[in-house]
Amino acid sequence: MEQAELKPGDVVKRHRLSTRLWHWTNALTLLVMLMSGLMIFNAHARLYWGDYGANDDKAWLVIDDAGDNGFVELAGVRVETTGVLGIWTNPEGEVKRRAFPYWVTIPSGYDLQAARRWHFTFAWILAVALTLYMLRSLWNGHVRNDLHIRKSEWSLGHIWHDIKDHARLRFPTGAAAKDYNILQKFAYISVIFIMLPLIIMTGLTMSPAMNAAWPWLLDLFGGRQSARSIHFLCAFGLVGFFFVHMAMVVLAGPVNEVRSMITGKYRLPGKAELAPEPVHVEGDPA
């Protein structure tokens, strides 16, 4: 890449076509996976560790209702969630006693089989797209050049410095903004190489046929119900990533950031754009 005097305001090519395609495919796919997954979860809103787990067994997470109250019970501690989780009212005004409300599930009304269809069809898109993206990123240098954490970055001092900068909303400017910082690398590596593979593998582990085909999956995750719990935790890890990701995009200048993920072109931010000030994108039709 052209070196030397990159300065604030310069437009650089930031995201490859493979990254942009995968990003938007994933945005849609993960949303469908999450919402259809929450509907599937509604069929049995309890999570366990180990091989087995049903209503009489000890659950570490329960979303349920008692009388007129909905609640979440995590490791024995109850939090009331009436109206949102466990018991809520649908748009027709009917009171529903299900874990997750209609506005986060696909389909919006209880339908386990339809949700399974959505989930297992989009799972193919998720898995195939991730595999292609991983291979492409190894091939085109994205992993080596952009995600690879260099020796110099592996110091507590450097990481702490970056955490403080993020906490103060002090983002890199000019040429420094062209590369991912250490926290971004951690976030993207954990999504691409940890959470997504883990959520796919634990998903496979819940299939009784896959258990016959690849019994080592059960050993790896400590049983089918553990796999189900890890699957759920990964899903919420990804939801957490999404919210941080959104916050960072908004804080770093949403027009510039979103544009870079559509066209690939990114305007290097300068001092003036440090704060949550909006970016000025002259000549931008948006």
Added chain:
Amino acid sequence: MSGSNIIIPRRRFLTGAALGGSGLLLSGCDALTEDARFRSVLRTGEALNKGAHRLIMDRGALAPEFNESDMSPTFKANGSISGGTPEYAAHVADKFARWSLRIDGMVKNPQNFDLKTLMGMPSREQITRHDCVEGWSAIGKWRGTPLRLLLQAAGLSTRARFIVFHCADQWGPGMPYYESVDLIDAFHPQTILAWSMNDGILPVKHGAPLRLRVERQLGYKQAKYVMRVEATDDLSKFYGGKGGYWEDAHDYDWYAGI
């Protein structure tokens, strides 16, 4: 949004867009779920999954088996738990003394097996995990007659492609429970008609006197109260035509390996 403005309108715009977007998405997804063409697209997932499973899995690959110490303290009873009909209740009352399993359809020698005969045949015992489509699992011990022995005894026709299990429990007028498997699962070593559970006689709530165990699939394939086993070449001849009660009534996948 030219951007020269303050952040609030933008944030409000984003929130509005997100809410509007999710509303649109929800109603859009619901409409798609109702759309027959889109449903058939989603159904390709089932075919892909079955194909992929059959591709990577040996036909005889065994479902994991467990030790006694791994068993669920209580095995959840789900679906029908009483068998329902008066005829069935009469069988329960005389401890299935006059009950027999009918094997017919595309077989050379249709025949009946009473419970004593079944129990006297070679049997298989397995401690396996039962996975409900809803998400829960229970581990229990089953003993029963391998289905392949019964099919061999009856002389399965070479034209047969599926085995249908007719059950005693009714799920509505003219809607008995039934299920079906293909011959790969029918001849699988762990596919048994179980008459014993957790070292006792199979209880009524778990499907007495005979329950199918087809261990590489989900719970709704494990038909309870099996009265008759019928070999066929075509599932569309039975009831709703999709090969099982849940498949007909609620559009569940016939292949339940996932």
